[in-house]
Amino acid sequence: MPYVIKSKYGLSALNIPTTCAYCSDHKTDDSIELTYAKNQMVIPIPGLLLFFSYDLYRYRFPACHQCARLFRVIGALGPVAIVLPWILFLLTIFLSWTHGERILIAAQVSSALGVIALFYKQWKFRAFRVGHEGDRETLFFCRSQRYAEDFSALNDLSYEYKFFVFKVR
Numbered sequence: 001m002p003y004v005i006k007s008k009y010g011l012s013a014l015n016i017p018t019t020c021a022y023c024s025d026h027k028t029d030d031s032i033e034l035t036y037a038k039n040q041m042v043i044p045i046p047g048l049l050l051f052f053s054y055d056l057y058r059y060r061f062p063a064c065h066q067c068a069r070l071f072r073v074i075g076a077l078g079p080v081a082i083v084l085p086w087i088l089f090l091l092t093i094f095l096s097w098t099h100g101e102r103i104l105i106a107a108q109v110s111s112a113l114g115v116i117a118l119f120y121k122q123w124k125f126r127a128f129r130v131g132h133e134g135d136r137e138t139l140f141f142c143r144s145q146r147y148a149e150d151f152s153a154l155n156d157l158s159y160e161y162k163f164f165v166f167k168v169r
């Protein structure tokens, strides 16, 4: 998250670019629900930002419908892919079904894919997010310089590159 945009106002008061923040390809015609953790403490060290956060709240952010669908599909199927095969596997043990070994392998593969998909979702949808919301300023974290530029230009804001942004939940 190297680009940090500073604003006196929160997200709801700002103009959001019409290009999707997550793929940079499509126009935004849908939205996704993200969570934001309010910060308890900000430690300013030159070149980086260190946060300790708590208190989750939800907000919606525009996305193209392809990205929004991916967000919802992984969000719904990821946990199922992780948990369901293990329930099946336990059933095979308790009900003495055959093919227990195959189901065990399938459960491991399915869980691994589910975990990878959830990590991918986490990574992809952190391309732009509310980073810190204080009384006097809100910080947005942005992965792409082009999007940081567009967002800043649209709202008459400035952005700066940070070598490292670390937020402790």
Ligand SMILES: [Zn+2]
Binding pocket: 020, 021, 022, 023, 024, 025, 026, 063, 064, 065, 066, 067, 068
């Ligand atoms: Zn998109």
